[in-house]
Amino acid sequence: MSTPLDSPDTGGTALLDRELEELLKEETIEPGDHERFSHYVQKEKILESAMTGKPVRALCGKKWTPGRDPEKFPVCPQCKEIYESLR
Numbered sequence: 001m002s003t004p005l006d007s008p009d010t011g012g013t014a015l016l017d018r019e020l021e022e023l024l025k026e027e028t029i030e031p032g033d034h035e036r037f038s039h040y041v042q043k044e045k046i047l048e049s050a051m052t053g054k055p056v057r058a059l060c061g062k063k064w065t066p067g068r069d070p071e072k073f074p075v076c077p078q079c080k081e082i083y084e085s086l087r
Contacts, residue, residue: 038070040079059083 039058049056049066057063060078 036073037076037079038073039076040083041066 039060039062041056041058045056046066048054053065055063055065058076058079059082060076062076
């Protein structure tokens with residue numbers, strides 16, 4: 001007996017993988033300074049990205065998929081300025 005998870009045409013993980021691929025195709029990840037700085041992003045978005053692989057957008061507008069230890073990089077000056085102006 002087959003279940004929905006067994007058939008990629010009816011749903012399950014294959015459907016989720018296809019939806020994620022389509023979502024990522026729609027999202028354009030900007031190259032830039034994200035390799036050199038740690039950025040401010042809402043905690044919920046970081047958690048969501050860790051679970052789904054969906055890119056996040058920092059306060060400064062940079063978009064990327066987090067994967068490095070932010071403690072090893074200086075804080076993005078634009079993110080810091082925006083964050084301090086919000087307080």
